[in-house]
Amino acid sequence: xxxxxxxxxxxxxxxxxxxxxxxxxxxxxxxxxxxxxxxxxxxxxxxxxxxxxxxxxxxxxxxxxxxxxxxxxxxxxxxxxxxxxxxxxxxxxxxxxxxxxxxxxxxxxxxxxxxxxxxxxxxxxxxxxxxxxxxxxxxxxxxxxxxxxxxxxxxxxxxxxxxxxxxxxxxxxxxxxxxxxxxxxxxxxxxxxxxxxxxxxxxxxxxxxxxxxxxxxxxxxxxxxxxxxxxxxxxxxxxxxxxxxxxxxxxxxxxxxxxxxxxxxxxxxxxxxxxxxxxxxxxxxxxxxxxxxxxxxxxxxxxxxxxxxxxxxxxxxxxxxxxxxxxxxxxxxxxxxxxxxxxxxxxxxxxxxxxxxxxxxxxxxxxxxxxxxxxxxxxxxxxxxxxxxxxxxxxxxxxxxxxxxxxxxxxxxxxxxxxxxxxxxxxxxxxxxxxxxxxxxxxxxxxxxxxxxxxxxxxxxxxxxxx
Numbered sequence: 001x002x003x004x005x006x007x008x009x010x011x012x013x014x015x016x017x018x019x020x021x022x023x024x025x026x027x028x029x030x031x032x033x034x035x036x037x038x039x040x041x042x043x044x045x046x047x048x049x050x051x052x053x054x055x056x057x058x059x060x061x062x063x064x065x066x067x068x069x070x071x072x073x074x075x076x077x078x079x080x081x082x083x084x085x086x087x088x089x090x091x092x093x094x095x096x097x098x099x100x101x102x103x104x105x106x107x108x109x110x111x112x113x114x115x116x117x118x119x120x121x122x123x124x125x126x127x128x129x130x131x132x133x134x135x136x137x138x139x140x141x142x143x144x145x146x147x148x149x150x151x152x153x154x155x156x157x158x159x160x161x162x163x164x165x166x167x168x169x170x171x172x173x174x175x176x177x178x179x180x181x182x183x184x185x186x187x188x189x190x191x192x193x194x195x196x197x198x199x200x201x202x203x204x205x206x207x208x209x210x211x212x213x214x215x216x217x218x219x220x221x222x223x224x225x226x227x228x229x230x231x232x233x234x235x236x237x238x239x240x241x242x243x244x245x246x247x248x249x250x251x252x253x254x255x256x257x258x259x260x261x262x263x264x265x266x267x268x269x270x271x272x273x274x275x276x277x278x279x280x281x282x283x284x285x286x287x288x289x290x291x292x293x294x295x296x297x298x299x300x301x302x303x304x305x306x307x308x309x310x311x312x313x314x315x316x317x318x319x320x321x322x323x324x325x326x327x328x329x330x331x332x333x334x335x336x337x338x339x340x341x342x343x344x345x346x347x348x349x350x351x352x353x354x355x356x357x358x359x360x361x362x363x364x365x366x367x368x369x370x371x372x373x374x375x376x377x378x379x380x381x382x383x384x385x386x387x388x389x390x391x392x393x394x395x396x397x398x399x400x401x402x403x404x405x406x407x408x409x410x411x412x413x414x415x416x417x418x419x420x421x422x423x424x425x426x427x428x429x430x431x432x433x434x435x436x437x438x439x440x441x442x443x444x445x446x447x448x449x450x451x452x453x454x455x456x457x458x459x460x461x462x463x464x465x466x467x
Contacts, residue, residue, distance in 0.1 A: 003214070005067065005213065005218040005221060006218065008022065009070070023052055027115060029161055037134070038154075039116040039153060040134055043084075043117070052113055055068050066225065067112040067222070068111035070113065073115060073157050074167045075166070076119065077123065077199060078101050078167060078198060079098075079101045080100060081097055081099050081104075083097055085117065088119055088133055091338070092316075097198075101195075101198020101199060102195035102230045103199075104198060106225055107225075116157075118151065119137045119152060120151055121150035122346050124151075124202040126412070127173070127177060128149045129153060136152075138156070138402070139159075140160040140182060141159070141399070142440070144402060146181070147399070151178050153166075155179050158213065159183055159184050164214055168186075169199055170208050171202050171423060172203075172420040176430070179212050180431045180442065183433045185216055185218070188208055188210050190452050191426035192426070194209045194236075195233040201308075202308070202312060206301075206304070215465065219430065223454055250285060251286075251287065252287070252388065253287055253288075254390070256289075258295060268395070268397060271434055272445065279467070289386065291376075293376055294376070298417055303368075304369050304424070310357060313350050317334055317338075323340065373425070376421065380450075388453075388456055394443075394445065431445070432444060434464075447461060
């Protein structure tokens with residue numbers, strides 16, 4: 001069993017293991033599992049050694065916190081000053097970060113030890129980590145299958161015991177879905193609860209930074225460390241207006257019609273129903289709910305996210321930074337740079353986004369999607385007046401074979417059917433391991449709470465872990 005942050009903190013405090021030994025163990029474990037391709041490279045030796053020294057000093061001075069000395073892997077789209085970050089794309093190959101992401105600053109203050117970059121779908125666009133320019137990340141439970149995406153590397157490295165915590169980004173399920181497929185815990189916070197400063201933007205109104213851990217308790221500790229207002233990110237929730245809500249009505253809502261749709265794996269459905277029964281047996285009330293328009297959240301999401309991708313990807317033009325393919329004609333230079341530097345899925349989404357933002361289609365698609373988005377927010381608010389959490393499977397199916405859906409974008413997009421509504425309305429959600437199917441593949445239960453109700457998720461999540 002992989003150790004939790006709490007367990008390792010006790011061992012470090014009691015000097016059963018040193019910070020350097022713990023970090024070296026993680027590095028060795030990652031190297032041993034190099035065939036899984038969960039990481040894209042280690043940070044520089046000098047940087048790692050400086051962090052180890054700081055962590056050792058914090059323990060010696062009695063100032064060690066929950067993450068002091070804990071080895072951590074970061075998704076390749078989170079910036080660490082002076083270190084490489086390329087979003088698993090050829091267009092940013094060898095790019096060196098000029099500053100730290102706010103999350104990284106907070107981790108450094110804690111004395112955490114950042115050791116490596118996690119593989120991912122290029123710029124976060126995908127649900128299988130097959131879109132990485134550096135090869136697919138394999139599922140540690142079955143290496144013929146995907147680890148999920150886009151934070152597949154972040155989930156896989158925790159699943160095989162490389163590190164006790166990793167960080168990813170979640171725009172439409174990119175932390176929760178791979179966490180489910182790899183059998184670990186993944187938390188997606190309320191939009192604005194965690195600063196996005198230093199995260200390479202994909203969909204700016206949807207992106208969140210979150211953690212992958214081995215337990216719900218660890219997810220709580222990490223969230224409490226990285227959350228908070230940031231003057232560098234105007235979308236963060238102001239500290240004075242932040243709430244720490246905990247609903248305790250012991251009431252769970254299940255959008256039954258949404259779950260019982262065609263295409264949901266039968267074993268996923270059985271596992272979900274068994275999970276809900278565990279709550280019932282523990283005295284929780286479970287009611288069927290109807291979230292109007294939730295079934296079209298996926299369409300709303302892909303209109304909005306592609307539009308925002310089109311805008312955010314415009315910066316990769318071969319002029320300011322990254323790959324540059326020179327040509328006498330500036331337009332040809334743009335064309336060649338983006339053709340050579342960007343993968344098929346990224347270009348597909350840029351084209352879709354440019355289309356929905358174009359003259360004559362802006363109102364028909366983008367504006368309409370935002371109108372439905374606002375309606376969905378109201379519908380979720382109504383539901384949370386009745387229940388503490390909404391329960392769904394995290395993924396409609398377990399980890400699928402590598403290459404199985406690679407040539408069918410629509411089938412791949414359906415992998416996000418249960419996760420994207422959360423990002424569209426900006427509420428928090430957590431994926432918790434809920435068992436395995438007949439082939440031994442992990443399955444996950446997703447719990448969704450109202451805005452700023454992360455503590456409710458952690459409370460319910462710990463109850464489920466104990467059932």
